Amino acid sequence: MDKVFEALASTARRKILAYLGGGEMSAGEIAERFEFSKPALSGHLRILEEAGLVARDKRGQFVYYRLVPDRLANTLYGWIAEVCPVAGPLKRESRARARGRTAGRHR
C-alpha cells in the first residue's frame, strides 16, 4: 500500500494513469506526451508497475502498458474507509461535481 501512495505522489505518474484510463499505450506513445526524457518515463513506469497500478505486456519491440483499475480502487477505497468510514462513497452526480472542483481536464 505504501508503494501505491508513493506512486500517486507524482503529478506525472498520475497523468500517466489518466492516459492509461483511456486504453493501453506503448511506452513511446506515453513518452510523446511528456517533456522529460524516455529514461525518466521508464523510471516512472517502473514505479507504477511495482505499485501494482499498471501491467506491462511486451509485444514485439514495443512494451504496452495498461491500467490495473482494481488495484487503484481497492487501495484507495479500502484505506479511506479505514480512516473515515463515515465519509461513504459519493453518488454519481456528487462525484461529477467533485471531479469538476478538484481536478482540471487533461491534455
Add this chain to the structure above:
Amino acid sequence: MDKVFEALASTARRKILAYLGGGEMSAGEIAERFEFSKPALSGHLRILEEAGLVARDKRGQFVYYRLVPDRLANTLYGWIAEVCPVAGPLKRESRARARGRTAGRHR
C-alpha cells in the same frame, strides 16, 4: 490536489490521519505516538494542514488538530472517478474485504 497526494505519500502522515479519524487530538498527544521529535511532527502537521486534510484549533496553550473528511473523500473519489470511471465505489462489504487485504490494523 497535488498537495493532497503529496501529503498522503508519507506513512507517518497517513497514520496521523488515521489517529484523527478517531477524534481530535493535540499536537502533543499525536507526538507521543511517534518515535520522531516534536518538530518533525510539527512539519508533518503543517503539510497536512496546507493540503486541507486537517484543521487546527488553538485552545489555550494546546493546538488541537482534527480531520477534514470531506477534503479527503472529495479529492480521492473525484480523482479516481476521473481516471477509471468504470471502477465505481465498492459496496460496504467489498470495502471491508479490501480493507482487510490492503491495510493492517493500526497501533
Add this chain to the structure above:
DNA sequence: AAAACAATTAGGAAATTACTTAATTAATTA
C-alpha cells in the same frame, strides 16, 4: 515576575528522488 510547559521556527546534515546523457539490450527491417 519567574519558572514550566506546548508548540513552532531556524539552521543544518543525511538520505532520497528526479532528472540528465551515454551505453546497452532486444526486435525489426533493408
Add this chain to the structure above:
DNA sequence: TAATTAATTAAGTAATTTCCTAATTGTTTT
C-alpha cells in the same frame, strides 16, 4: 548481416525531503 527503432539500464548531478538539536513564541502556573 548491418542498420534502425523501442525500451531499458548505468552513472552521475541537482533538487527535495526528512529529520535532528537549539532557539523562539505564547500560555499557564507558582
